[in-house]
Amino acid sequence: MSVSPLSRTDDVDPDVRRFIQRTGADFAALAAVAPPTTITRRREICEQVRAPWARGGPDMAETRMVQFGSNGVRARIHIPQSGAGKGTLIYLHGGGWTVFSIDTHDRLMREYADRTGCAVVGLDYALSPEHRFPRALEDVEACLSWLRVDGAAYGLSTGRIALGGDSAGGNLSLATALRLRDRGEPLPDALLLNYAALDTDPRPSYKRYDGDHYMLTTDEMRDFWISYLGKPSTDDPYARPLLADLAGLPPVHLCIAECDILTDQNTELAARLEAAGVEVSAMVYKGATHSFLEAVSISACAGRALQDASDWLAGILNA
Known part of the structure; x- marks a missing residue:
C-alpha cells in the first residue's frame, strides 16, 4: 500500500474552493426562493445546484436507461467511444443516502467510462428516509445480479466487475462486498471508494475540517446517518x-x-485493509475536500484523482 503524505494544514485547493463557494451560493439563492423544509424540496435544490457540474465532459458511444428487479430499480449505462471494454464498473452516487442521483453524478460516471475504457452502470438506488438501511444495499445486490445474468444482452462485459462510489456510495460499495463475502457469494473484482462514509463515530478530522467551507459538516453527517438508519447509530x-x-x-x-471530516476514517480503513491482507491503493489529495471530484470541470486536482483511480481500475478490469 502506498499512501501519499497527509499534510495537517487547512489549505483548500483554489479551484475546489471556487466549487464550494459556487455551490453554496446557488443553494442559498434557491433556498431563499423556497426553503428546503421538506425532503422533496431539499432534493430539488440539490439537483439544481449540482446540475451545472454534471454537464460537459466526454461524449459516450451509447447511453441508455434500464430497469430491473422486484423494486423496479433504475440504472444508466454509459459505453465509451472505445467500446465496453473487458469489464464493467457499477457506480453508486453520494449524497448521504438521502439526496443526489445518477443525474447529479452523470459526468463522474462518463469520466470513469472514458478514462478506463470500460462501461459504467450508474445505479439510482432507493433513498432514505423513505427507504432506510438496508434497502439501498438490496438494490446494489440486485444490480450485481442483473449485470451478471442480463448484462451481456446490453453489450456489457461481465467477466470482471468493479463496484464503487463516493461518500454514501463508497459505504454501500464496501458494505455490499462484506455482505456477499459473508454469504459466500461471488465478490466484485475491485472496489473504488471515494471519500467514503464508514462509521457513525467521529474521528479527529471531524474537528479539523468541520464547517461549510469544507463542504461537508459534522451536523450534516449526523443527520445523514439518522436519515439512513432511523437512529443515530447501530x-x-x-x-x-x-x-x-x-x-x-x-x-x-x-x-x-485531505480537508474532509471523513479523512481519518478513510486512512484508518486503508491501514486496516492492509493489516487484513487486502490489496490496497490509497491516495490522499492535498487541498481536496469532500465532493471535490465533481469539480473536475475546473479542478486539476479532481482530474488527477479521477485519472489515478481510472488507471488502477483499468489495470484490473481490462487485464
Missing part, C-alpha cells in the same frame, strides 16, 4: 464497515480528500 457492520472483519475482500482503491 452496531451493524454492514452500516458501519469499520466495525467489520475486512479479510477476504477484493483489491481496494481509496480516494481520500
Whole structure:
C-alpha cells in the first residue's frame, strides 16, 4: 500500500474552493426562493445546484436507461467511444443516502467510462428516509445480479466487475462486498471508494475540517446517518464497515480528500485493509475536500484523482 503524505494544514485547493463557494451560493439563492423544509424540496435544490457540474465532459458511444428487479430499480449505462471494454464498473452516487442521483453524478460516471475504457452502470438506488438501511444495499445486490445474468444482452462485459462510489456510495460499495463475502457469494473484482462514509463515530478530522467551507459538516453527517438508519447509530457492520472483519475482500482503491471530516476514517480503513491482507491503493489529495471530484470541470486536482483511480481500475478490469 502506498499512501501519499497527509499534510495537517487547512489549505483548500483554489479551484475546489471556487466549487464550494459556487455551490453554496446557488443553494442559498434557491433556498431563499423556497426553503428546503421538506425532503422533496431539499432534493430539488440539490439537483439544481449540482446540475451545472454534471454537464460537459466526454461524449459516450451509447447511453441508455434500464430497469430491473422486484423494486423496479433504475440504472444508466454509459459505453465509451472505445467500446465496453473487458469489464464493467457499477457506480453508486453520494449524497448521504438521502439526496443526489445518477443525474447529479452523470459526468463522474462518463469520466470513469472514458478514462478506463470500460462501461459504467450508474445505479439510482432507493433513498432514505423513505427507504432506510438496508434497502439501498438490496438494490446494489440486485444490480450485481442483473449485470451478471442480463448484462451481456446490453453489450456489457461481465467477466470482471468493479463496484464503487463516493461518500454514501463508497459505504454501500464496501458494505455490499462484506455482505456477499459473508454469504459466500461471488465478490466484485475491485472496489473504488471515494471519500467514503464508514462509521457513525467521529474521528479527529471531524474537528479539523468541520464547517461549510469544507463542504461537508459534522451536523450534516449526523443527520445523514439518522436519515439512513432511523437512529443515530447501530452496531451493524454492514452500516458501519469499520466495525467489520475486512479479510477476504477484493483489491481496494481509496480516494481520500485531505480537508474532509471523513479523512481519518478513510486512512484508518486503508491501514486496516492492509493489516487484513487486502490489496490496497490509497491516495490522499492535498487541498481536496469532500465532493471535490465533481469539480473536475475546473479542478486539476479532481482530474488527477479521477485519472489515478481510472488507471488502477483499468489495470484490473481490462487485464
